[in-house]
Amino acid sequence: MAPASTDAAPRGRPLTLIRCGDATDDYAFVLDEACLDEVLKKVPSGRKVAVVSVVGAFRTGKSFLLTLVLRYLREKGGRDWLEKGGTLSEGNANEGVNSQKDAFEWRGGRNRMTTGITVWSEPFEVTSNKGELLSVIILDTQGLFDNETPMGLTSCIFGLSTLMSSFQVYNVANRIQEDNLQQLALFTEYGRMALDAQRQARKEASSIKKDHALQRNEERRQELREKVKAARACDGSLDKVKQLEAELAKESVVEDDAFEEPPPPFQRLEFLVRDWTEFEDSLSDTDMEQQMKTYLDEVMAARHANDLQFTREQITQCFVSIGCRLLPHPGFAVTSKKYDGSTAAIEPLFKRCVDRFMRSVFSDLEPKSINGSELTALELGNYVRAYAAMFSGGANRFPQARTMLEATAEANNRNARAKALEAYCADLDSKCGAGPGVSYLEPREFRTVEKRARSDALCAFDAMATMGRKASILETRASLDLELSKARDRFRLMNDARNPFRNVEFYVLPMLVAAGSFVARRVTDFLCPNDETLLARTCDRAEDAFDHLYGGVVFLMLLFAAQRLVAMKKYLKVVGAGLLDGGVKRD
Template sequence: MIESVTGEMFAVLLMDTQGTFDNNSTYQQCMTVFALSTIVSSVQIYNVVDNIQEDALQHLSLFVEYGRMAMEQPHNFGKPFQQLVFCVRDFKNQEEYEFGENGGTDFLDNILQTNPEQPEEIKAVRELLREYFEDIQCYLLPHPGYKVAERQSFRGHVKDLRPLFREELKKMVPNLLGPHNLKPKIVNGKTVTCRKMIQYFKEYAASFDGETLPQPQSILNANAKLICIEAAHEAKVNYCRGMDRSTYGTRMMSEKKLLEAHIKHGITALNIYDKCPKIGSKEVRSLLLEKLQEDINAELERYKRLNEAKRVTGCASAMLACGDSVFLGIGLGSAASGAIAGAVLTLQAGVVSLGIVAIPISLTTLFFIWAYVWTKPCFEKITNKNK
């Protein structure tokens, strides 16, 4: 947890994708890991050795193509990626470029220059990389020391690092993790919370769960689904809040008024969903719209059950109000009449099972309560006389 200069607390998750693009993994596996780490990260550190080779830039072509598709969408959230940092370790050309950020900036500018002899795909990556990333940096680091290179003898102690390497790290790390430089992860123009991050991991991972290389359209559809999920959640919450206000109170609503409230707040919810940015395929949007409609209908059934429960509550309240008074019979009669009337209305409305159950339960309960209240004084008199 790191506190920013504004006082906000950031949860910094450091992910290590060790072994990416080595000889132990297929190209598809490497690209999948590379793509996922770049998409979910606010800062992607691209670790290369000695130099930025052509194949390192080739790996970025996926993000250039996705960036082009994202920027062409009707709703533009700005640049699709945040920060890319080239970390060139074991850099040897110190005579021309100094270690650190300043030398790295000059080195990167030289690498990203284009010339007519380059293939069009590589040239496009060079030309469009800065357009689709908010910030691109480069750090040149010296060799960490030969003791570190000997894996059998190195145990991870900082003291074993080469002094020059330690000094350059002290400059690099604060520039990435210092309170003044921390920025939250942004997806579709919104700040990502820890809870949302879990959902994002799932959606992005699912979009790459195939036997082919990751496709830009898959990333775009994953983003579209995330937008729709968030809009559907907001719409459902709005519907429930509206229905809570409409059904507030202890008295039972008529079925007509309940359905009117459902239609009113349901239309509002669907309008909220319809206003969410339209990106990606229409199929994703349609599927989540159907899911939202199902959720709203399920909520309506819940409100119907709550409303029906108020019928029994109303009868019980009427009986308790009468208590042991002489007007108990009148109260019981009124409550029973209300129960019967409600049952009749329910039967007329077509809810047969509810009407049939309501009559015997209500009348039986009322009868036993009435019998208990009126016979209780007689039993007490007989008991006192025997004593």
């Protein structure tokens, strides 16, 4: 996967997505909704998102690393992405440096830089090796294990970052230690419960989809039977009857889908060991890759102690992929408080290894996925809100596994509702919406089309919303049914507007009256005598009456037409509003 080739890469700025409180409120987490919306609204509708985050110990170079990530993405992974300009001024907060404020701020020394969880304001467009465009969101986190951060808060920051990320870089100094693995072990119970829930959810979804497919299959067979019967009753051609009978015979029986084991709840974890001392300039890339693999195998190898072995087994089961990258020291000039950003001061071996690291991260990046579903920006936002609320209780209230599972299920149900409503609107829009080439449907046909679209939408919701409490699922389903009814009414209005005979009685009757008056006026004029007799005067009065009636009807029709134009203007506003939001409400 490589950064997409756009003319101008976004610059942006860091935004505090999650703010941590202080001791007075037990270090409670507060989500900045405006910040979240600012980032997500920049992702094109329907595009999938990937979330890359960096977590790790206090003052181990996370923000510096993310500045390199931003430069790599801006330069679209070009050959000289790190050396370009000869200086690394982005985010450099060292003394005497004229820093550009277009990166995560970093500097040498011991003082903490990042607090809470920070997000880069501009998503980056990346093209996968499958040719699919992804929007990549970058997260930075507060340093862990310092003298100011309680252990409960450390666990919460680590936990929230893990839940939100599709690719998490675990930044550690010198080597992977046992306490690094213990942080990951906090989620093993949630991972086990999530896997069990996903297995049950997949079984239920498979059953729901099969029942729906059987229903659709039977409806299709019934339609074909009626067509065969009608063709025979109307003495249709033998070829047509045979063709319909052949189609009926081809309608296959719906078979059970093979059960697929759900993936682990978390996606990719990459240990990034900083200041690694065992690389030599003479080593080839292949040798260094092998050393990384060997080191990870040693760390995750079986242990005699049961608790250590259990921790490793649980971590392995919770992540789809676990990798390891080793980075040598960038050079003491770089860690100095007076480092001016010169790329020449960076050790060549570090440059070589960090380039390999960047390409490994973005060579196989995948969308954020939860419960087997790849997320769009709207869906990711629902999960972030649910997870942030779960951690709002404070540092001493790390959520239990069941609480995490319920938060995931709640956001999953909201996303299922949004997807089902979107599919319903897309289906009806293609058949009776405001788009070009759509014709008028008779009321009976509209009811049939709408009923099938509603059935498909509810089936899609039922197949996806299979996690969590049944009462919560039923409540969300009821709200979906209400939204479907509102969308149905909008599409009915659009369909009725295409009816060629709509309100025809308002035109036909006045036109008949006007035509009759006009004909009567001409007949009277032709038959009446042109003298001063009583009959002639009566005919003249009749002619005047017919003229007035004809003129009055024409005037009333013009007045009615003007009123219709005003009503049409209001109608177009309603239809336009429906088209703009696609009939889908945002949670």
